Amino acid sequence: MARYRSILSLILVIVTTFLVSCSSPSVAKAPPTYTAAQVEQIQQYVPDIVTLRDRLDNELITLIKRRDWIDVSNFIHGPGGEMRLKMTYVARNLLPQDQSQAREATRSLFDHLVKIEQAAEAADYQKATLNSREALADIDSFLQLIPKPTVLPQESEA
Numbered sequence: 001m002a003r004y005r006s007i008l009s010l011i012l013v014i015v016t017t018f019l020v021s022c023s024s025p026s027v028a029k030a031p032p033t034y035t036a037a038q039v040e041q042i043q044q045y046v047p048d049i050v051t052l053r054d055r056l057d058n059e060l061i062t063l064i065k066r067r068d069w070i071d072v073s074n075f076i077h078g079p080g081g082e083m084r085l086k087m088t089y090v091a092r093n094l095l096p097q098d099q100s101q102a103r104e105a106t107r108s109l110f111d112h113l114v115k116i117e118q119a120a121e122a123a124d125y126q127k128a129t130l131n132s133r134e135a136l137a138d139i140d141s142f143l144q145l146i147p148k149p150t151v152l153p154q155e156s157e158a
Helices: 002-022 036-043 046-065 069-092 096-122 125-143
Strands: none
Touching: 046 069, 046 125, 069 096, 069 125, 096 125
């Protein structure tokens, strides 16, 4: 009986060695990248975000300088809310390592928009101006996270 156990053990060792030697080596995963479809989907929102950023830079700053607090409040609720929605959508479609930074920039933008709203209610020019600059910085940091579309070289005509 002991002889059969040693033969069985030897057979198991040979089979295990064969199976291990036939397995493929583990391949390190490539870092996650965007597919062309993902970049295209994200890029659909970039022009709107840039346009809203420019409006924030021009229109909102002008409204604050004129101390037109009602229109400042309207701007925060209109284009400001639209900006936040678009940024939130784009943030969900970024790579996992960029999502947290994008969400933080979006949250920070919202906080600054709320502070501009509070400044408008209090007619506080300094607070509104400071937070509008901070909001622009939040948008700029968000835009840095967006993948750039790849441009394929065009075939030259012979």
